[in-house]
Amino acid sequence: MTTLEDLKLEKATYPVEGMTCASCANSIQSMLSAREGVHEANVNFASKTVQVAYQPEAVTPAQLRETVQEIGFDILIEQQTEEELAERQAETLAKLKRKTIVAGILALPVFILGMFFHDVFVWGNWAMLILTAPVLLWAGQRFFVGAWAQAKHFRANMDTLVALSTGIAFAFSLFNTVYPQFFLSRGLMPHVYYEAVAVIIAFILLGKYLEENAKDRSSSAIKKLMGLQPKSVRVLRNGAELVMSVEEVQLGDYVVLLPGDRVPVDGEVATGTTSVNESMLSGEPLPVQKQPGDKLYAGTINQKGSVQLIAQKTGGETMLAHIIKMVQEAQGSKAPVQKLVDEIAGIFVPIVLGIAILTFAVWMIVGGDAYLSEALLSTISVLVIACPCALGLATPTAIMVGVGRGAESGILIKDAQSLEQAHKVNVVILDKTGTITLGKPTVTDVVWAHDAGEQDKLEKLFFSMEAQSEHPIAQAIYTYYKEQGQQVVQPNSFNSLTGLGIEATYNDTCYYAGNEKLLNQQGVNLPAHLLQAARQLQEEAKTVIFFADAVQALAVFAVSDPVKPAAADGIKAMHAAGLEVYMLTGDNQQTAAAVARQVGVAHYQAELMPSDKAVFVKQLQAAGKVVAMVGDGINDAQALATADVSIAMGHGTDVAMDVAGITLMRSDITQVANAVKLSRYTVQTIRQNLFWAFFYNVICIPVAAGVLFPFTGFLLNPMVAGAAMALSSVSVVTNSLRLRGKLF
Structure with missing residues (x-):
């Protein structure tokens, strides 16, 4: 190749x-x-x-x-920074907003005068001219500039139709305002169509503003990912500790990490032991114990100990850099977007121009100068009635109402592209932690030995021991007892045993809290019923903590990340909507299988890195599937950006929500099926709008051209054409408003 x-x-x-x-x-x-x-x-x-x-x-x-x-x-x-690009976009949007507001304010009195009082006030035409001129020449300037740039290369687009229809209607109205005798002397009324000009421009500017405002630039997501890497780092060189920028770190350097530091580069632990929060990679809330020889990755957080690591990958080679690159490429790639409106416009514009020219020519050939007025009026009627106002409103009004309806239901749509695309989704991928589960370890089971003694005093002691530990499992136990109002007692001594648990003495008795290995090392007896309970809890993919004195185990505690109450119902709703559901997780196979069984997911993948999730999305896409990814963490950013539709949970990280086009504000996966249904309703409405907008033009343009005149003597007045154009827009908006009544 x-x-x-x-x-x-x-x-x-x-x-x-x-x-x-x-x-x-x-x-x-x-x-x-x-x-x-x-x-x-x-x-x-x-x-x-x-x-x-x-x-x-x-x-x-x-x-x-x-x-x-x-x-x-x-x-x-x-070269533009993300901040500079965001500032330019904000300035462009603010300018468009100002023009939209001014056009709307000026168009309202023009519309009222033109439609209801055009024959009442002698000076009405001059008033409408004064109000319409800034709408056309200032607010609508972009359409004429765009149309002229296209015309120079013999091209035409939506700007061409807007510029021609409003420009000719304004010129015709101006002529009739300044020199009304031209048509009066020929027995015709010198009509003006300022209201059509002003309303057309105001409506189309509103649609453009809504469209621009809905787009997600995604720069903040990339910025947050980049912010995971520290700016400075401590490096040992020639026996001295130096503080330098992360860009100066070289392969083989020894990097010093203190508790709370973010890991600056990918490497391997050289000395020391610690626990590291790798949730940005795995999505799992529990820290990972690290000792010499274990891998560390840039962007993760060193929680407990002080270690030195050997730099093995720096700069653009780290896993974090690869995540950033993949998110940038996925967000910048050309995703499938509905282009039906523009495809229709690409055919529609030259056809309308041809019909307008043909209309004028036929009238002049058939009737000559006697039909000059009819030729001009018919041509203007064609251009006025063919104004793509209904076509321009078909998509943005449906999206605006759909987005509002979603917000009322707790579905925040930040990307119109995602709203349009979601109706095609047939596969939903769910991250486990924080999406299906709560994302917060909690105590789920407590089993005490039959002869544990005074349980209340022992619980106070156990609570007091765990309160002094920094381990997340200990924090879960601490929270469990604190919510019960448990009191603290002061142990005589306390010691943390790395990789095993903790020990303390109280009233000359030694107590332990930790794993089974700790009890075996201390020669502590483990009653059969506690051991059986522990095995059962482990089969349920729960982390088991033993509490014991120097003689025997007193209790067993199980800590796990519970499944959300509505998770199973949410997955049933997805199945009912015809969606195939997969679960992906960085957790182990045993936990993944247990959660999948509990919520009714038949397909799952475990022990996956972020890149593995993105690869799996691409595999499904290659098989012809349209994939929606649902996640809540930085570790999901790659897969979210790669999927056809990205959905974030409202309680998740800012990066996940910035990457995602749809955010579920209630963090309830039942809303996933609702989001897909909302998309289906919205796209159905868009298609209906486009059909009626196009059908309206197919019927009305020939009538405006005068095809009925030889048979009935009927000639469509441009004023009626303007009213019909407005009516088509009203019908499109009304149809879009029907979305408000849709129930999920």
């Missing part, structure tokens, strides 16, 4: 400015692809980026930029 290196090509990704629709993306892509020296160009409208593979000796980035600027767009060839 020929590679980029073989062709001596460079590959670069540039942010794109000025894109408003998928046809804009197609124009940029085709222009760049046709440029000499460009091997391939791929424009992603969703992420507003373009990936270009080019020959540096044949074309430069500056020349690529000139090519894009020729058709009215721009690419940022200078």
